[in-house]
Amino acid sequence: MSVHSEELYQQVILEHNRRPKNYVKLEPCTHHSEGYNPLCGDHLDVYLRVSPRGVIEEVTFLGDGCAISKASASMMTASIKGKTVDEARHLFDEFHHLLTKELDPEKDAHSLGKLTVFSGIWKYPSRVKCAVLAWRTMKGALDEEKTVATE
Amino acid sequence: MALDIEKVRKDFPNLAARGRDDKPLIYFDNAATTFKPCQVISQTHHHYCHRTSNIHRGVHYLSEEATAEYEAARDKVRRLLNAKSLSEVVFTKGATESLNLLAQSYARPFLKPGDEILLSTMEHHANIVPWQMVREMTGCVIKVAPINDRGEIILEEYRKLLSSRTKIVSIVHVSNSLGTVNPVKGMIRDAHAVGAVFVLDSAQGISHEPIDVQDLDVDFCVFSGHKLYGPTGVGVLYGKEHLLDSMPPYQGGGDMILSVTFEKTIYNRLPHKFEAGTPNVAGVIGLGASIDYVTGLGWADIIVYKKELCTYGTKLFEGVDGLKLIGTAADKAPIFSFVLENVHPHDVGTLLDREGIAIRTGHHCTQPVMKRFGIPATSRASLTFYNTKEELDIFMRALRKVIGVFR
Ligand SMILES: Cc1ncc(COP(=O)(O)O)c(C=O)c1O
Numbered sequence: 258m259s260v261h262s263e264e265l266y267q268q269v270i271l272e273h274n275r276r277p278k279n280y281v282k283l284e285p286c287t288h289h290s291e292g293y294n295p296l297c298g299d300h301l302d303v304y305l306r307v308s309p310r311g312v313i314e315e316v317t318f319l320g321d322g323c324a325i326s327k328a329s330a331s332m333m334t335a336s337i338k339g340k341t342v343d344e345a346r347h348l349f350d351e352f353h354h355l356l357t358k359e360l361d362p363e364k365d366a367h368s369l370g371k372l373t374v375f376s377g378i379w380k381y382p383s384r385v386k387c388a389v390l391a392w393r394t395m396k397g398a399l400d401e402e403k404t405v406a407t408e
Numbered sequence: 409m410a411l412d413i414e415k416v417r418k419d420f421p422n423l424a425a426r427g428r429d430d431k432p433l434i435y436f437d438n439a440a441t442t443f444k445p446c447q448v449i450s451q452t453h454h455h456y457c458h459r460t461s462n463i464h465r466g467v468h469y470l471s472e473e474a475t476a477e478y479e480a481a482r483d484k485v486r487r488l489l490n491a492k493s494l495s496e497v498v499f500t501k502g503a504t505e506s507l508n509l510l511a512q513s514y515a516r517p518f519l520k521p522g523d524e525i526l527l528s529t530m531e532h533h534a535n536i537v538p539w540q541m542v543r544e545m546t547g548c549v550i551k552v553a554p555i556n557d558r559g560e561i562i563l564e565e566y567r568k569l570l571s572s573r574t575k576i577v578s579i580v581h582v583s584n585s586l587g588t589v590n591p592v593k594g595m596i597r598d599a600h601a602v603g604a605v606f607v608l609d610s611a612q613g614i615s616h617e618p619i620d621v622q623d624l625d626v627d628f629c630v631f632s633g634h635k636l637y638g639p640t641g642v643g644v645l646y647g648k649e650h651l652l653d654s655m656p657p658y659q660g661g662g663d664m665i666l667s668v669t670f671e672k673t674i675y676n677r678l679p680h681k682f683e684a685g686t687p688n689v690a691g692v693i694g695l696g697a698s699i700d701y702v703t704g705l706g707w708a709d710i711i712v713y714k715k716e717l718c719t720y721g722t723k724l725f726e727g728v729d730g731l732k733l734i735g736t737a738a739d740k741a742p743i744f745s746f747v748l749e750n751v752h753p754h755d756v757g758t759l760l761d762r763e764g765i766a767i768r769t770g771h772h773c774t775q776p777v778m779k780r781f782g783i784p785a786t787s788r789a790s791l792t793f794y795n796t797k798e799e800l801d802i803f804m805r806a807l808r809k810v811i812g813v814f815r
Contacts, residue, residue: 297769298775
């Protein structure tokens with residue numbers, strides 16, 4: 258593959274796709290939502306256990322999708338576990354801005370960490386939805402929406 | 409004489425365009441839309457440079473010329489389909505609009521609760537949703553003929569579903585997601601035996617083989633110009649004259665009337681009754697040019713060459729470990745839908761795109777097909793006569809690299 262493709266399909270992403278983290282149904286959970294991308298049929302469930310004080314104690318997912326959506330979901334669970342709900346929402350905003358090129362990880366302050374591997378995706382407008390599906394679904398679960406569709 | 413592919417390729421300027429990251433382009437998305445030859449582009453260009461005018465109502469030179477060219481294109485469609493008369497050729501904005509026209513102007517006024525419309529599992533959403541809308545309005549019933557594992561309609565089941573309740577059968581000629589070429593002539597005969605009217609969705613079929621509506625005895629046939637090397641935004645509804653005559657207009661407006669008073673309006677005669685408003689004049693003229701182009705190349709050579717591509721491609725695809733072709737009908741167009749064991753279609757599409765190769769991934773507007781095969785999506789390479797075996801070889805090397813990335 259060309260150098261460019263490695264920008265999008267970096268080892269980190271391929272590795273999370275191959276062996277996704279927290280890839281299991283969470284029982285019991287306090288929040289759950291089902292995300293669906295009508296364009297490609299991708300579909301995943303996000304489960305959260307949030308403590309009374311608003312800390313995300315556990316977060317897991319299950320589903321079918323492309324490497325981008327699966328890796329994004331896996332990395333999301335790793336990065337929001339242990340954070341407060343407010344911090345997770347804030348991280349989603351930052352991540353979204355990263356995908357739409359409104360945030361430059363080199364210049365702007367952020368707390369994205371490894372999530373910056375997705376920075377090349379703005380060049381592929383059709384794939385932004387894949388990267389954002391799990392996050393939208395997580396937010397939907399927190400907002401008590403049973404299903405979330407990207408469109 | 410065989411097609412001179414190098415020469416043919418020179419007719420299509422878009423083939424020389426570059427893909428992503430300035431890679432040489434391989435265009436394998438012809439089932440979505442085809443490229444347009446210079447002959448089509450220059451005809452539409454000529455219209456806008458020299459003949460811009462409204463048609464059917466001008467007394468000035470440009471309008472008369474444009475009207476003549478527009479009507480000449482209608483005759484080209486008539487000849488392409490071997491329709492009996494010009495009254496049977498209605499211009500629309502595409503296959504989708506033609507099907508909606510039929511649903512609203514044929515099915516909706518005539519169907520009663522309990523009447524049946526028969527479709528198949530492999531229909532495009534454009535040949536499902538308009539009928540469902542009619543079902544909402546009339547209480548009719550939609551039946552679906554199943555397909556087998558090769559992606560062929562199971563004809564015994566199809567025949568079993570036909571009955572005196574069946575009023576409309578609407579079936580795809582060539583499937584855009586499976587490549588299957590349906591044996592429509594016999595299916596039309598079967599439908600007529602129970603008194604049903606047969607609608608043929610030739611959106612893909614129109615570029616696959618010549619269609620003789622009289623020989624097929626088909627009642628309605630629809631297609632889009634843009635899949636026949638013509639412009640977007642123009643399509644055709646063919647209908648037998650007595651059927652079109654019996655139907656109320658689809659849309660009201662200018663051109664479709666003879667006289668209007670607030671008390672009573674008299675509709676225009678066929679085919680104008682179904683062409684309300686200013687049509688896509690340049691598009692229709694371009695479609696005429698695309699028909700000239702295809703018939704100029706010659707159907708016999710096109711068919712032989714596409715068959716060759718299909719056979720060659722099938723062999724290559726079958727040689728890839730972990731790849732499954734979805735759609736392996738005995739009679740097939742060079743449309744290759746496939747799934748890979750460890751790679752999602754979306755990733756295939758993006759990684760091939762990085763190599764300058766354009767394919768389509770997803771459900772291809774045929775979600776019932778995906779459900780039938782228990783998959784969310786496929787990758788689809790669809791070829792036509794300007795594609796080559798060399799392109800298929802390059803495609804295969806790129807595909808193997810994609811598989812390597814996910815190993
Ligand atoms: C089999 C089939 N029917 C109908 C359509 C709809 O055609 P259009 O979108 O040009 O109206 C398509 C287009 O993909 C098709 O492949």
